[in-house]
Amino acid sequence: KLPFEALSVETLPARLGANEAVTAQIGKDARRWKVREVGDGNLNLVFIVEGAEGAVVVKQALPYVRLVGDSWPLPLKRSFFEYHALTRQERRAPGSVPSIHHFDEAQALIVMEYLAPPHIILRRALIEGRQLPNIARDIGLFMARTLFRGSDLHMPTKDRKADLALFADNVELCGITEDLVFTDPYFDAKLNRHTSPQLDGLVAELRADRDLKVEAQRLKHLFAANAETLLHGDLHSGSIMVTDTETRMIDPEFAFYGPIAFDVGMLLANFWMSFFSQRGHEQTEKRDAMRAYLLGVTAETWAVFRAEFSHLWRTERTGMLYHRSLFEDQGDRLGAEQALDHMLHSIWTDLLGFAGIEVHRRILGLAHNADFEAIADENLRATCEAKALKFGRHIAVNRRQIHGIDEVNNLAARIEQE
Numbered sequence: 154k155l156p157f158e159a160l161s162v163e164t165l166p167a168r169l170g171a172n173e174a175v176t177a178q179i180g181k182d183a184r185r186w187k188v189r190e191v192g193d194g195n196l197n198l199v200f201i202v203e204g205a206e207g208a209v210v211v212k213q214a215l216p217y218v219r220l221v222g223d224s225w226p227l228p229l230k231r232s233f234f235e236y237h238a239l240t241r242q243e244r245r246a247p248g249s250v251p252s253i254h255h256f257d258e259a260q261a262l263i264v265m266e267y268l269a270p271p272h273i274i275l276r277r278a279l280i281e282g283r284q285l286p287n288i289a290r291d292i293g294l295f296m297a298r299t300l301f302r303g304s305d306l307h308m309p310t311k312d313r314k315a316d317l318a319l320f321a322d323n324v325e326l327c328g329i330t331e332d333l334v335f336t337d338p339y340f341d342a343k344l345n346r347h348t349s350p351q352l353d354g355l356v357a358e359l360r361a362d363r364d365l366k367v368e369a370q371r372l373k374h375l376f377a378a379n380a381e382t383l384l385h386g387d388l389h390s391g392s393i394m395v396t397d398t399e400t401r402m403i404d405p406e407f408a409f410y411g412p413i414a415f416d417v418g419m420l421l422a423n424f425w426m427s428f429f430s431q432r433g434h435e436q437t438e439k440r441d442a443m444r445a446y447l448l449g450v451t452a453e454t455w456a457v458f459r460a461e462f463s464h465l466w467r468t469e470r471t472g473m474l475y476h477r478s479l480f481e482d483q484g485d486r487l488g489a490e491q492a493l494d495h496m497l498h499s500i501w502t503d504l505l506g507f508a509g510i511e512v513h514r515r516i517l518g519l520a521h522n523a524d525f526e527a528i529a530d531e532n533l534r535a536t537c538e539a540k541a542l543k544f545g546r547h548i549a550v551n552r553r554q555i556h557g558i559d560e561v562n563n564l565a566a567r568i569e570q571e
């Protein structure tokens with residue numbers, strides 16, 4: 154095996170020109186391949202390679218955090234976890250992720266299906282004010298299916314424990330989340346940044362907010378200790394590609410065993426952030442409709458998730474948890490329903506917490522969202538961000554007293570109008 158070497162636009166054809174998995178997709182004449190590097194994420198290289206017969210995406214990990222540079226080393230093995238997460242997600246939610254043509258562990262690269270235009274990153278579509286009709290249904294189903302089927306509710310416990318062990322080594326990427334999401338926003342961490350000086354007062358207030366900091370640490374504890382299911386681990390609107398009819402989840406390199414509510418909370422937080430950012434973008438009349446659409450999407454996503462999770466609970470509860478011998482086999486269908494209600498209730502309570510701190514870290518931490526960053530007027534950006542921060546604080550700290558998605562959306566609408 155050749156030692157790892159980062160690809161470039163120039164070297165890629167020679168390096169992959171003889172790879173049959175690649176040539177089968179795009180043709181053999183590598184001299185005619187057109188290669189573009191399009192990675193705009195925080196970590197990796199991403200190439201689109203077009204040949205005479207088609208196109209593929211080549212995603213390669215770098216031994217450091219791309220956003221920061223080689224002062225922050227990061228192991229190549231994240232590519233291994235991404236590959237294994239994608240194979241499981243495809244099995245559990247067929248058609249929801251790009252198909253894989255080739256994986257090279259030593260070169261930390263995955264060759265996968267090119268999701269050609271009109272596919273677009275969901276975050277970008279929402280910034281443009283586009284209303285995608287299917288996202289709530291598709292993402293709700295994806296989350297319910299992958300999160301239920303990766304857990305001890307469904308899997309043979311031997312397989313679940315083997316996967317738990319496999320993904321347990323994704324230590325460094327979990328470490329990024331543990332620091333960047335749960336801790337750094339709440340103190341003056343070196344890599345933090347926020348819109349200054351407009352947000353300085355509110356930031357100081359949040360960092361002195363004892364209830365908020367305690368809640369963030371309780372959530373971090375949950376994230377680290379509740380190895381419930383195989384998570385996507387970074388399910389935000391930048392990790393989803395869409396057309397008007399299709400939705401695909403990408404980039405599960407943060408995959409590991411954690412709480413079901415984490416993926417759901419992170420995802421909904423990104424819809425709420427999009428909601429609060431709309432005022433910063435042009436075309437006011439369209440933005441009102443967009444805000445209504447986004448709140449509708451959060452409600453529908455949660456409803457679809459609940460319905461599908463409940464359906465799987467009733468039809469695919471084949472794992473060792475809440476075993477049927479205790480309930481249905483004794484004619485006690487209501488016992489199983491009671492346990493389901495408990496589980497959905499705790500997912501709900503926890504997802505609000507995860508959503509609240511995800512909002513905070515995208516405004517106060519290192520890794521910001523284009524939803525807010527694309528607002529050129531700093532005062533307007535800070536106004537949008539301040540509202541989102543207040544919303545995040547409220548849902549994180551009061552998560553046990555909030556009883557439904559309408560209550561959260563009414564709160565968001567009220568804060569937005571302030």
Ligand code: SR1
Pocket residue numbers: 194195196218220329330333387520
């Ligand atoms: C240093 S990595 C920063 C963020 O980028 C990824 O997409 C994750 O969201 C991570 O927290």
Ligand code: MG
Pocket residue numbers: 194195387392404
């Ligand atoms: Mg990513």
